[in-house]
Structures are given as C-alpha cells and as structure tokens.
Amino acid sequence: MKIIARCLCVVFLILWGNVALACVIENTANSLKGAGEIYVASVTTIPAQVLVGKPFLVRVSVCSKNGQSFLGDIKINAMMPMHKHGMNYKPSVQKISDGTFEIKGFVFHMPGKWQYKIDLNQGDSSDKVLIDYKL
Numbered sequence: 001m002k003i004i005a006r007c008l009c010v011v012f013l014i015l016w017g018n019v020a021l022a023c024v025i026e027n028t029a030n031s032l033k034g035a036g037e038i039y040v041a042s043v044t045t046i047p048a049q050v051l052v053g054k055p056f057l058v059r060v061s062v063c064s065k066n067g068q069s070f071l072g073d074i075k076i077n078a079m080m081p082m083h084k085h086g087m088n089y090k091p092s093v094q095k096i097s098d099g100t101f102e103i104k105g106f107v108f109h110m111p112g113k114w115q116y117k118i119d120l121n122q123g124d125s126s127d128k129v130l131i132d133y134k135l
Helices: 002-021
Strands: 031-035 039-046 056-064 073-080 092-097 100-106 113-122 125-134
Touching (some): 031 113, 039 113, 039 125, 056 073, 056 113, 073 100
Antiparallel strands (some): 031 039, 031 125, 039 056, 056 100, 073 113, 092 100, 113 125
16 A cells, blocks of 8 residues: 555656646737747737837746746847847846746837847757847
8 A cells, every 4th residue: 555655656746747847938919929949938018018118018938849947047138120229228137937037128219120139048058039029
C-alpha cells in the first residue's frame, strides 16, 4: 500500500510540475502577437484604444515556442520604421509574473505605423520580437 501511495505521489508531482510550466499568451480583442526565433509574445494596450500624445500601459506576455514559461528579462521600446525614430519617452518595465510584464511610459506622439521592439534574454538565449501597431 505504501508503494502505491508513493508512486501516486510521484506521478502527481510530475503532472503538477508540467502544469506549472505551461505558458499562456494573452489573447484579447486588442492584443497583437509576434514571434522571434525562440519566443512568442503578445502585446496588449491599456486602454484598448491608444490616442496620439496620451500615455498608455502595455502588458506583454512571453512564452517559448515549445510552450515553456519565460523566466528571463525583457527590454521594450517602440519606433516608427518609416520615419526611423522612436518615442520621446523611455518606458519602465515591471515583472508581474513569469512571462508577464507591465510597461509604463508609452506615448505615441504621432499617428502612423509603430513597431514594438521586444528584446528577450533568458540565461544564454536571447531573441527579438517585432510587433507592428497602426495608430
């Protein structure tokens, strides 16, 4: 009986560990997704409608392409590829949980095509995800 109980405990821990490692990308009506070579990211703006010259918050969800949680750090910025310039502000990143970050300090100072540039670093691996946004 003790052997069966121990085996069940081991099976439970293995299954529980796999559930804990599962990663979920935020998927809402106003979220945008992009992928690099290793990672997939989702960007969601708060408020949903970004206005020219008004500050907004960005929530970023990151997972590896094989579904593992992202345990590293990010740097994020935005630029206008057609104009070859970025924002006039430097956003600040706050880690909410593994793979989820909130970034304050975004302001798009003019309408047009913007591009989020997300630099991801975890251990020895690094990746870049670009996500287009039309304002």
